[in-house]
Amino acid sequence: MAPKSVSGKLIGVGLGPGDPELLTIKAVRTIRAARVIAYPAPDDGHSFARSIAAEFMPRQAIELPIVIPIYDQRFPAAEIYDQAQQEIEGILNGGTDVVVLCQGDPLFYGSFMYLLARFAGRHEVDIVPGVTSLTACAAVAASPLCGRTSSLTVLTGTMNNQLLERKLGEGGSFAIVKIGRHLARVRQVLRELGMLEDSTYVSHATLPSQRMMPLADAPEDAPYFSTILVPGRFDLHGSTQA
């Protein structure tokens, strides 16, 4: 293990849901000071993470795109991150920090966890939390996620019907992320559970392409970055006991 005093730090920086104004002061400061910036890039070449942070990236920064077929459920594959680890490790061992751009928050459904698992305990790792798409969607819909003593369960559209039905039957508030091509199926599950009327659809929250509507009206060709919110029924007037 390289002595931390001379080795560079791996710094995962949350960028928020998409609006560059939703970067934190700390994220901006960290990116502006970066000499090496890594970020996930789907194989079509356009990196959502990079596009959020672009205006804050120093011109002279070295860029390390981590090319990942993120829309393919069989990936991300270990090989991609093993290779990224080798590249990044060489830079860290040279005493230079590596900033990793993470859309949303690095540890909330973020691919940063694959790098974290490879560097934790071997190099210093800092994480700058970011605004998640979860709270951004709630803000767009002006819909409370959870309150008082209610629970909030985050599910994914990739879950099978049996698991979705079991989880959704547990009560509390729900958010279902990564809807994409699963919209019609997930909507049918919610309809059968009598939860469709309470469900709101939000896609690309805080981006110019943002859409928000009742789930019943949502298009079946939903993008990967779309979420369904199903608020629990909790007291909104503060008049009851917790």
Add this chain to the structure above:
Amino acid sequence: MAPKSVSGKLIGVGLGPGDPELLTIKAVRTIRAARVIAYPAPDDGHSFARSIAAEFMPRQAIELPIVIPIYDQRFPAAEIYDQAQQEIEGILNGGTDVVVLCQGDPLFYGSFMYLLARFAGRHEVDIVPGVTSLTACAAVAASPLCGRTSSLTVLTGTMNNQLLERKLGEGGSFAIVKIGRHLARVRQVLRELGMLEDSTYVSHATLPSQRMMPLADAPEDAPYFSTILVPGRFDLHGSTQA
């Protein structure tokens, strides 16, 4: 309903978990432009929300503390928010925006939901999402909250043992917020479920008073702003199928 063209807007602004550097650019811009700023203040007078935003608040801004005994489970009471509604409504009707400071995110266990319920549909409401204590705790612990197709369930320390046991038995990742005086009881529930060894305790994340340790070592006199993280077991190397 007042015509939106002349009425002021109610603007809920998420401030993040405590470190002022974790405010978003949009939050800072909104606070700096504010003429009237409301915020929850516990009855001991010190407002955590105000303390996070203090350095960005215009000197000439009018302040509206909403005094709430937040550590008393019988509150917040409707009367407090009914009174705040009257004060705020008068200002909005005069055409002035009212910025409401919200620690964390306004819609994630935030008291802002009580104001939202009173003004939604009657006045224009904007919400600036913020970094939650949830992702801040995960960043401090360098522990992924959820990944791939895993679920994340957020529970509260105020839940009774039966509900906690049922929820924790459902699988996935968990965060238990608002631990406070419930620490010993919640820890015992986790111990009985065989989840204690995987549990991490974080209090006052990102503040100078921040503490992070294995739950087994956590003090029983935990503050209200403390959280227990119980990560699910998901593939951290990207080598398996989703």
